[in-house]
Amino acid sequence: MNASEKAGSIRFENVIKNYGQVTAVKDLSLDLEPGKLITLLGPSGCGKTTTLRLIAGLEMASAGSIFVGGKDVTNLTATYRNVSMVFQSYALFPHMSVFENVSYGLKVSAVPSAETRERAQDALAMVGLAGFGERLPSELSGGQQQRVAVARAIVLEPEVLLLDEPLSNLDAKLRRSVREDIRAIQQKLGITVVYVTHDQEEAMAVSDQIIVMRNAGIEQIGSPRDLYLQPVSAFIADFIGDANVVDCDISDVKDGIAEIQFGSASYRIAIEGEIPTQSRLVIRPETIRLSSYSESCRISGEVGYAAYLGNQVQYTIHTELTDLFVIDNRMDGYFPIGSRVSLDLDDSRLCLVEV
Amino acid sequence: MRRTTGLWLIVGFFGYCLLPWYMVGDGFLSFSWLSEFGAGDTAPAAFLATAQGRPWLAPAGLSLLATIPIVLANGASTRRAWALIAIAGTGLVMTMLQGFMIQHFPDFPFIAPFLSGAAQMQPGFGAGAAVTLIALLFMITTGVAYLGKGRADAFVVGLIGLIVALVGVFVFFPLSQVLVRAFELPDGSYALTEFVPRFFSSDIWSLKCLVGSGSCGPAVNSVLLATMTGTGTTLLGLAFALVFTRTFFPAKRLLRVLTVIPIITPPFVIGLALILLFGRSGAVTELVADLFGAEKTRWIYGFWGIYLAQMLSFTPIAFLVLIGVVEGVSPSMEEASQTLNADRWQTFRDVSLPLMRPGLANSFLLGFIESLADFGNPLVLGGNYNVLSTEIYFAIVGAVADPAKAAILAIALLSLTLGAFAIQRRWVGGKSYTTVTGKADSGQHADLSPAVKAACYGTALPWAVFTAIVYGMIIFGSFVKLWGYDNSFTLDHYIRAFSVDFTNGIRWTGVAWDSYFTTLSISTIAAPLTALVGLSTAYLLVRQNFAGKNAFEFGTMLSFAIPGTVIGVSYIMAFNVPPIELTGTGIILIIVFVFRNMPVGVRGGIAAMSQIDRSLDEASITLGANSFTTVRRVIAPLLGPAMLAALTYSFVRAITSVSAVIFLVSAQHNMATSFIVGRVENGEFGLAIAYSTVLIITMLSAILLLQLAIGRRRLRRRDRLQSPAPVRSRLPSLLPAGRTK
Numbered sequence A: 001m002n003a004s005e006k007a008g009s010i011r012f013e014n015v016i017k018n019y020g021q022v023t024a025v026k027d028l029s030l031d032l033e034p035g036k037l038i039t040l041l042g043p044s045g046c047g048k049t050t051t052l053r054l055i056a057g058l059e060m061a062s063a064g065s066i067f068v069g070g071k072d073v074t075n076l077t078a079t080y081r082n083v084s085m086v087f088q089s090y091a092l093f094p095h096m097s098v099f100e101n102v103s104y105g106l107k108v109s110a111v112p113s114a115e116t117r118e119r120a121q122d123a124l125a126m127v128g129l130a131g132f133g134e135r136l137p138s139e140l141s142g143g144q145q146q147r148v149a150v151a152r153a154i155v156l157e158p159e160v161l162l163l164d165e166p167l168s169n170l171d172a173k174l175r176r177s178v179r180e181d182i183r184a185i186q187q188k189l190g191i192t193v194v195y196v197t198h199d200q201e202e203a204m205a206v207s208d209q210i211i212v213m214r215n216a217g218i219e220q221i222g223s224p225r226d227l228y229l230q231p232v233s234a235f236i237a238d239f240i241g242d243a244n245v246v247d248c249d250i251s252d253v254k255d256g257i258a259e260i261q262f263g264s265a266s267y268r269i270a271i272e273g274e275i276p277t278q279s280r281l282v283i284r285p286e287t288i289r290l291s292s293y294s295e296s297c298r299i300s301g302e303v304g305y306a307a308y309l310g311n312q313v314q315y316t317i318h319t320e321l322t323d324l325f326v327i328d329n330r331m332d333g334y335f336p337i338g339s340r341v342s343l344d345l346d347d348s349r350l351c352l353v354e355v
Numbered sequence B: 001m002r003r004t005t006g007l008w009l010i011v012g013f014f015g016y017c018l019l020p021w022y023m024v025g026d027g028f029l030s031f032s033w034l035s036e037f038g039a040g041d042t043a044p045a046a047f048l049a050t051a052q053g054r055p056w057l058a059p060a061g062l063s064l065l066a067t068i069p070i071v072l073a074n075g076a077s078t079r080r081a082w083a084l085i086a087i088a089g090t091g092l093v094m095t096m097l098q099g100f101m102i103q104h105f106p107d108f109p110f111i112a113p114f115l116s117g118a119a120q121m122q123p124g125f126g127a128g129a130a131v132t133l134i135a136l137l138f139m140i141t142t143g144v145a146y147l148g149k150g151r152a153d154a155f156v157v158g159l160i161g162l163i164v165a166l167v168g169v170f171v172f173f174p175l176s177q178v179l180v181r182a183f184e185l186p187d188g189s190y191a192l193t194e195f196v197p198r199f200f201s202s203d204i205w206s207l208k209c210l211v212g213s214g215s216c217g218p219a220v221n222s223v224l225l226a227t228m229t230g231t232g233t234t235l236l237g238l239a240f241a242l243v244f245t246r247t248f249f250p251a252k253r254l255l256r257v258l259t260v261i262p263i264i265t266p267p268f269v270i271g272l273a274l275i276l277l278f279g280r281s282g283a284v285t286e287l288v289a290d291l292f293g294a295e296k297t298r299w300i301y302g303f304w305g306i307y308l309a310q311m312l313s314f315t316p317i318a319f320l321v322l323i324g325v326v327e328g329v330s331p332s333m334e335e336a337s338q339t340l341n342a343d344r345w346q347t348f349r350d351v352s353l354p355l356m357r358p359g360l361a362n363s364f365l366l367g368f369i370e371s372l373a374d375f376g377n378p379l380v381l382g383g384n385y386n387v388l389s390t391e392i393y394f395a396i397v398g399a400v401a402d403p404a405k406a407a408i409l410a411i412a413l414l415s416l417t418l419g420a421f422a423i424q425r426r427w428v429g430g431k432s433y434t435t436v437t438g439k440a441d442s443g444q445h446a447d448l449s450p451a452v453k454a455a456c457y458g459t460a461l462p463w464a465v466f467t468a469i470v471y472g473m474i475i476f477g478s479f480v481k482l483w484g485y486d487n488s489f490t491l492d493h494y495i496r497a498f499s500v501d502f503t504n505g506i507r508w509t510g511v512a513w514d515s516y517f518t519t520l521s522i523s524t525i526a527a528p529l530t531a532l533v534g535l536s537t538a539y540l541l542v543r544q545n546f547a548g549k550n551a552f553e554f555g556t557m558l559s560f561a562i563p564g565t566v567i568g569v570s571y572i573m574a575f576n577v578p579p580i581e582l583t584g585t586g587i588i589l590i591i592v593f594v595f596r597n598m599p600v601g602v603r604g605g606i607a608a609m610s611q612i613d614r615s616l617d618e619a620s621i622t623l624g625a626n627s628f629t630t631v632r633r634v635i636a637p638l639l640g641p642a643m644l645a646a647l648t649y650s651f652v653r654a655i656t657s658v659s660a661v662i663f664l665v666s667a668q669h670n671m672a673t674s675f676i677v678g679r680v681e682n683g684e685f686g687l688a689i690a691y692s693t694v695l696i697i698t699m700l701s702a703i704l705l706l707q708l709a710i711g712r713r714r715l716r717r718r719d720r721l722q723s724p725a726p727v728r729s730r731l732p733s734l735l736p737a738g739r740t741k
Helices: A048-056 A098-108 A113-126 A142-154 A172-189 A200-206 A224-229 A234-239 B002-017 B045-050 B055-072 B078-104 B127-146 B154-182 B192-199 B218-246 B252-264 B269-278 B283-292 B303-328 B331-339 B344-373 B376-381 B388-397 B403-429 B450-477 B492-498 B513-543 B549-561 B564-574 B586-610 B614-622 B627-638 B640-656 B672-681 B685-720
Strands: A010-019 A022-032 A037-041 A063-068 A083-086 A160-164 A192-197 A209-214 A217-222 A244-247 A249-254 A257-262 A265-270 A279-283 A289-292 A299-308 A313-319 A323-328 A340-344 A351-354 B480-482 B486-489
Touching (some): A022 A217, A048 A083, A048 A192, A083 A142, A098 A142, A098 B627, A172 A200, A192 A200, A209 A234, A234 A244, A244 A323, A257 A279, B045 B055, B045 B127, B154 B192, B154 B403, B154 B549, B154 B564, B154 B586, B192 B403, B218 B252, B218 B388, B252 B303, B269 B450, B269 B685, B303 B344, B331 B344, B344 B388, B344 B403, B388 B564, B450 B685, B513 B586, B513 B672, B549 B586, B586 B640
Parallel strands (some): A083 A160
Antiparallel strands (some): A244 A279, A289 A340, A299 A313, A313 A323
């Protein structure tokens, strides 16, 4: 299939969605490239599902404009948008067979029946369910039902495919393989996929680009790597991976290097552009190196809690400034509760975020 | 935009240019208007407005013309949508206005200049007007949809518009006419000041019977009766419900039958049976007179007779409601109480009963409303005990017809039922202690204490036996020559009513055939329409969000609380004159059934649709199906049982209904129930009872047929699916598929 032709871009211009007094999406503007897998990530109630439904046309914007594939669809109902969706509950029609489910969209679009049959069979084959056409959805396992839902959505060759928490009803083992399948199908068809999840690991694993949402607005857009290494806020730092977000003093800024004071120690952090005077320091727990206490160390502390997890040890260290969460995955030593340790921070892996 | 609006534009022109605008004297379907097409009052509006000089019919046509450029324009824009709404809206409003103004205010400055030289009366709207107005309505709703309202879905907005218009025309407009009439003075003028003293006059609200000097007003009588009936049915219903759910009573299935019977019983049949038992020549009366020499009295005609009949009629409804309530009490609560050392009586008194309180209140209010609205039993048994529903009837059909009095009585009755309805919804409806949660509650209900059990058995079982006797009397009585005087067996009543002459082809010679066929055909037409309107409304309420949804829900449920007599009165007041002139037709009977029974379809539909995951429709819509296709292919197939219930119920209600139709029947379109009431008034009990028996049998067979018809369709589907995999069940659950695992 010719990938780039079919894929559609998505553009939001100052979109607002209100439900009565409640604002579900406030003043959202974004521009998404075609052919990418984009994740909407955020805690529940942040507006990510509403955003997805606005793209689908299942909700209508209270204000602003929405474009899919360059076309203004703001007042276009879902029926006439070239967008398909896979629902969290799969929403397979229980009174239709798997084949009837998959061919439904073609049938209501008046595609000739021979072509319908062929395309539905292809779609089922693509998700690995060839030969399951005559079954009822109730006769399939959860993972199979999920794949039927995907087949039903991609058979229409939409410009944009929407996935609403597609893995949330699957068990943990299955999730990893299904998300790889989804990524593979997206790569093969070259379509734009918008994927909603609240699981940051899932988002990191599949996405070209992640949109982190919070309080009905966008907190940050970026690749998984950007979000982890360059979080713009304490919220992002904490939401994407684990992080210690601590107070610090900025003593000097020049030539793109900020010098900061954390306790009695000082660190030099590379920054881009201006930084606000009120900043906090992000310390990823796995970048802290623990060693036995020595007088010369810059920061020291006492082990308050230690949890041995096999591939890593998680510590909570009481320092004179604050408690720090530390992940030690080198596994070359073990510090029992109550022991005194030295902490080494790597300047190059620290970053500053707005308060 | 082009497709939808273009279609309605064509429909609009069809109605405006080709169909007769006014009602056709001998009926639209006679097609007599075709032979003299374009002449006289049977001409389409296009001819009337131009050739016949009736310019007030022009706006509809002009607005249709004016929308052509918008319809033909490519693409939809907000500006075009607004223009469409404005133009079609103007046409619609102007057309409605001229209809009412020419009838009521021919001298009004707005319309008078156009009327010069023309007759100042015109016939009611006919097929052409209806089609044109509906087309204009749908042009408006399509325009609204293109503004992005209602999820920009033309079907949904159109459906909302249609139902609002229908409810407005056929529920609110008639009610407003009753209100207007209530302010009318005998000389035809209107006065606000007169209303209050007349409304609160002692004719209606007199309390004399309470102080022992004369009789009370009908309003007081109605309230007294309703209170007694509400209390009585609730207590008896509770006894039945406890026997049904908390004991090992062996014949529970028989009890269950009790709950179905009243649905298929015409409302006055119980009254008739009571007369056969307790009337002056009734079986029990004779027996008591023979044994004890007691004097034969007419006690059954009056308060106690009506009360007994209503208890028999409405106890099953309370039973049905209270089964749910009693089962809703969480067993764990009772077990908790028992582990705290309460005995079974204390548990019942202090835990179970208080938990049921809202349910009991609900049951009381239902009985209260049913009793107020009841027309058949008071009509048959009323005697000198006047209640509102029958007084309204006599004010219309009595020797001195007094529409204004009927209107005032109707308002009194309506305010009582609406008050009870409001209390039920606001105060009881929202409050519920029932503790059914998603969690499985594995506890066991506590046994009844011996005293409670004895009380339940002691009341419920004799009552059940009594009910059985009453129904037995109906069948038995239909075979007796002249009850009380000549008790010999006869088939005469059936022969008189339903004889057929085969000598020269088939001739339906029985006196009942006419009304029987009318009843069947009107009910058959009304039932699917009722189900359609009810389920569509439920679809909008459950599945769509739109501004004014609460008002919409209230409006559609309102007709549930309007007593049939009030509806009947309001219909003859509203639809007796142009522009909507329907009295005397069969259409008005169909319409009254549709809007009276619609709330039940709505409720059933809401319950059923809430069980179907909303994402199923959303999936269908994102797959490119429009809302109509979604309803047809996804929702409707999953609604099978609810549709069956709505169909059955509306069919049966149409057959048994008497209160509203008795005002609306005509010589041409007589219904079975009003025919039977006529026989009762003539004292022909045998015929009335025989006819009632036939009606009951008809309804039973119809229910069975419907069950078979819709049941079989599902079986066929299963036959086709011979899959080797174990089929857990065809529709394992209508919940999200993922959760069935």
